[in-house]
Amino acid sequence: MYLGSWLSRVCRGLSRPIGKTTHPVWGSLCRSLALSSQRIPEFSSFVDRTNTCGELRSSHLGQEVTLCGWIQYRRQNTFLVLRDFHGLVQILIPQDESAASVKKILCEAPVESVVKVSGTVISRPPGQENPKMPTGEIEIKVKTAELLNVCKKLPFEIKDFMKKTEALRLQYRYLDLRSFQMQYNLRLRSQMVMKMREYLCNLHGFVDIETPTLFKRTPGGAKEFLVPSREPGKFYSLPQSPQQFKQLLMVGGLDRYFQVARCYRDEGSRPDRQPEFTQIDIEMSFVDQTGIQRLIEGLLQYAWPDDKDPVAVPFPSMTFAEALATYGTDKPDIRFGMKIVDISDVFRNTEIRFLQDALAKPQGTVKAICVREGAKYLRKQDIEFIREFAVHHFSQEVLPVFLNARRNWSSPFAKFIMEEERLELARLMEIQEEDMVLLTAGEHEKACSLLGKLRLQCAELLEMRGLVLRDPALFSFLWVVDFPLFLPKEERPTELESAHHPFTAPHPSDLHLLYTEPEKVRGQHYDLVLNGSEIGGGSIRIHDAQLQRYILATLLKENVKLLSHLLQALDYGAPPHGGIALGLDRLLCLVTGAPSIRDVIAFPKSYRGHDLMSNAPDSVPPEELKPYHIQVSWPTDSEEIASALPSKNLNS
């Protein structure tokens, strides 16, 4: 009773809101993370302690134990709660004269100090058990205590830590790591990766091979960090992925490769991106698209945490064309409907001008989504926000339509919708009384993209009003396939660029189009989508040197010399091969329900690429640049103001 609410207060204090997912609490952490088929690891081997703080139960009564941990809380110099990564345990502070030195240590050490205690596991007095605390039936009658380290006054209370700004959390990352949520996230990450390794290495004969990160700049590698070498003017670059190396490994006969690969991408400042990130990188010889898909489904099923519902396989699959037409995106969140419907035929005879105009064009369409209960939950300003968004980002009109005409307050066009149009629309889209339809017109891709965005915005708005459209406990995987192999270049639409990368093999049935209408060729590329986020992508690669040369040189106008080593390798007996890469940070972020990938990385950079704890990147004295034959080109005054400003902001 006297400690009744502690655990829950502690957990609330230490854990961050993470959406609606429920999480295990301290003490169940390690058990829930232990690999199901294996024994629980020995957490106390090789060290002084006999047990962890979270594991003691009534079954340990009478045992002599030694525990090490942090002082979480002390109450009236009688009790002390000790914490380690495994949980909390109550320590009885001895009150008799003979134990004065032990009492002194335990009473005087500040909170978050580190102590070692030895004593006996005893049961709590009747009525004082704490059913909410996994160790709530027992306490430790201490015989000896040792103060291992004192904690100075913290810059803030640990339990309030999560209310602090993220900048402060990043600056004192080592304190943030003590939180339940960070412990859970990092331990789950380790366990999931371990299970993936077991699946790949032990079950399916994959070979874990490390590839270099000091490499040669790739053609067009504008996002690659440079590393000056000691040879004047010569630079390594940090690769964005081991793509070339893994293909070369296939040529080298290492026919099942994987790597938990560190990759680098210099994108300047972008929210929720990291300059270095990790991918599960896989490549196989003699495989087709289906082979890779079944491998990955098995991998995720095997590695999936035991405290979540199991993953159902095979994952559904959708073509890129269908994803765009139905969800307006190449990474649909299929946990909810609100699909895009083509309603062009309903409005062939419309009097509404912007629909007329759109349909008059050869590629013109009218599209709509039905927001269930939108009429009930969305407000006038929501709809105004939506319409402004459409105008601002897509230069598109959006027309909200309601069954009940009285609701058509927000649209100047609504009164022009004829009754038969309204009825046909209601039939096609199965509109109910409380629903709202959002309608737009224009070229297929643009209209779909807009409605795809509005679909997500409406879901968010409805959830803010208390509806649950996207169950956070639901994990909906989806393959998206049959992407175009090439896209017109944004700057020069008559030229082509690779939709993904130039090593993707064309779809076999489109091969003939390569020489006539290359823009129509589909690639053997596949994306893996989870709850609306892309968590992986891969392809079957080109293994024919001649085809690769044609695509690089003739279609993409690339400088083939920069890739001569790869082209040459394809000539010397390259097997057919394909692969995939899963974004580990993003995957873990979704699995843990963390608000940012920074919450599943031990020492992340801020969104401006800073390490706020150590203050990296930092200045380097000019003499230390000399061996690398470089010097800083200081920007002019005006340039400097622009680039220097944000770096003064700690919250960067």
Next chain:
Amino acid sequence: MYLGSWLSRVCRGLSRPIGKTTHPVWGSLCRSLALSSQRIPEFSSFVDRTNTCGELRSSHLGQEVTLCGWIQYRRQNTFLVLRDFHGLVQILIPQDESAASVKKILCEAPVESVVKVSGTVISRPPGQENPKMPTGEIEIKVKTAELLNVCKKLPFEIKDFMKKTEALRLQYRYLDLRSFQMQYNLRLRSQMVMKMREYLCNLHGFVDIETPTLFKRTPGGAKEFLVPSREPGKFYSLPQSPQQFKQLLMVGGLDRYFQVARCYRDEGSRPDRQPEFTQIDIEMSFVDQTGIQRLIEGLLQYAWPDDKDPVAVPFPSMTFAEALATYGTDKPDIRFGMKIVDISDVFRNTEIRFLQDALAKPQGTVKAICVREGAKYLRKQDIEFIREFAVHHFSQEVLPVFLNARRNWSSPFAKFIMEEERLELARLMEIQEEDMVLLTAGEHEKACSLLGKLRLQCAELLEMRGLVLRDPALFSFLWVVDFPLFLPKEERPTELESAHHPFTAPHPSDLHLLYTEPEKVRGQHYDLVLNGSEIGGGSIRIHDAQLQRYILATLLKENVKLLSHLLQALDYGAPPHGGIALGLDRLLCLVTGAPSIRDVIAFPKSYRGHDLMSNAPDSVPPEELKPYHIQVSWPTDSEEIASALPSKNLNS
């Protein structure tokens, strides 16, 4: 019979001499690499083939199989040997008219082309079995064949590949990787690391945590690569180890950390070093030196390859002082004796001048090693070489002494050795008739270091003459402990520098000396030595902020500000902790008996840091340097000649 010698020729062709270790051959590769306690992985899941080339036996007779592989060899258009990573199998080329297309494919494809064949496993005709080939009892009666890729004429014959220069091997690394030896090395590496992960993660509750590689320059980090950021004058650096991060993880309560960590060290050109390398990085809280040692012994025992003799634990341990006095080095190869003996007392009354001079000094000693059978196997020029080496590198005299006085041809001093000295020496060092004693005099450390080097040179010379002193099948681990915590700086011997790094905790019993005679303090540092190579090192760290500050600021005169984040972390409840790092490349090099660490790395750099396959590092156009606010400082003419010369050498 007709294929009788093929396998052995193939293996000879594909494998490199690797000292005297014997290795498994193709076909036994995967079986010997499979984790002993687990089922053999499914190497043919998710792909077209039903089996690997190396696994078919008489037990498969009658089975319909599909195989994919490279054409290793073809004989008289009747047989073809197909190869994959798993081994070799003989394919019977069909001769009947109806199979003309299959015959055409199999007869026309050049060697090293990639084919897929389907057919039946049949037994070889009696007398044609090949007992040296794991699949030697069977062959494949082919029904269908598909040419998956043609191989152009290779720049050299694969079987002669190993005779080529290493530069050529590195340039065509993807071909080199097809060799048995590279397949074995990389697969063994993957398996050993996987077993280490199982031991750490699944058995002992360690958490695999990735730490950043874009970090802040550490004080004195002259060997750290720089990575320019987009902020003018600000640089990341690539850390030499995750040292700071792993200590911060301990402060963060992640009390058992490990990582297979990529580390970077820019040492310019050094043989058998790589600019990026991998270490098994481990840190634990609440642990002492013994705890770490037992952990590592268990780790190596668990991960040790099944095709080698098991590792015996615990490993022997030796103090630094003893290692120096007995073996003249901090990394003794204890597979053989030839220990250093202090024979100062024998020569107290010597007439030999250089011994007299040495013994007259306060720190003077006379030391010797006994080279067993040295009189029999070493030649006059060997001894001349040894004496010149001693003079050249140590400015020391070396005196060879033989029991049989007739052998004392090579020493002008020998005749001055008195009979009682010779007898006393013989008694002390147990000299036999055919032995040779090498004797030197001088200050303890210098004399020991010299004899330590000569001990290894003599071992090499004796082995060249056919003796086996260092059994390559023997793996002798050794802990070296009780190193000094500080060393006098080479340039300024009155100042101290850390013997290893400034975070190493002092030996508890020497703590008081820190404030009076710091040069006498031993550190809680431990090195792990295998067969005379250092394969790991670690320490118990300082967890007391005040002590750490004293050592950094007062003793080492470091700029404490650069490490303020670490010092601050120690103030906020840092637990006692310690750790270790094992050099994975070096360990694998010793385990596989490879001549260089380049042979256990998939894509190594040349000793000048070049990727000879892709030609990294490479030039970067000036406009691509602009976002990083750097420009190249081209060296002057004279500087340029010096630095440009070696880069023109392909064999770099």
